[in-house]
Amino acid sequence: MSHTLTENALGQLVLTTADGHAHVGVVPVRAFPLHEPEHHLALVGEGGKELVWIAALASRPQAEQALLRRALAAREYMPEIRRIVAVSTFATPSRWQVETDRGPTELVLKVEEDIRRLDGRRRLLITSDLGLVFHIPDATALDRQSKKFLERFL
Numbered sequence: 001m002s003h004t005l006t007e008n009a010l011g012q013l014v015l016t017t018a019d020g021h022a023h024v025g026v027v028p029v030r031a032f033p034l035h036e037p038e039h040h041l042a043l044v045g046e047g048g049k050e051l052v053w054i055a056a057l058a059s060r061p062q063a064e065q066a067l068l069r070r071a072l073a074a075r076e077y078m079p080e081i082r083r084i085v086a087v088s089t090f091a092t093p094s095r096w097q098v099e100t101d102r103g104p105t106e107l108v109l110k111v112e113e114d115i116r117r118l119d120g121r122r123r124l125l126i127t128s129d130l131g132l133v134f135h136i137p138d139a140t141a142l143d144r145q146s147k148k149f150l151e152r153f154l
Contacts, residue, residue: 023046026044029043030072031056033076038056040054054069079100080134081100083145085104095108110129
């Protein structure tokens, strides 16, 4: 094995390379977080330097996979919108009340371009005025009212 990954007492990831050098505070970064979340990730060290490339999470030991998944979940917080409850206006900026997998919340859509389509038309990313990204995995699966709100902005 070319490296080991552990967690120190402060909760930081520590990458020890084959030459014995310990890199404290490494961060896992997915190359394709939505399209291939189980593949293609880098362990990035100080200054954003890539230290290790991992082609597939499944190729790593179970303990390392668990550390990486936990670190990635903390880094890639992306609530899923399950329902759009209300929209203040159909012009931007507009205030949206939504229900997410994390509970109800409110976001402000600054411009229509803050709604990005993925994989054609079904998957959407919506960026709020605070920079938080919300995910709609399948817009066609939303309830009728939510679809109507979305259609006004797409």
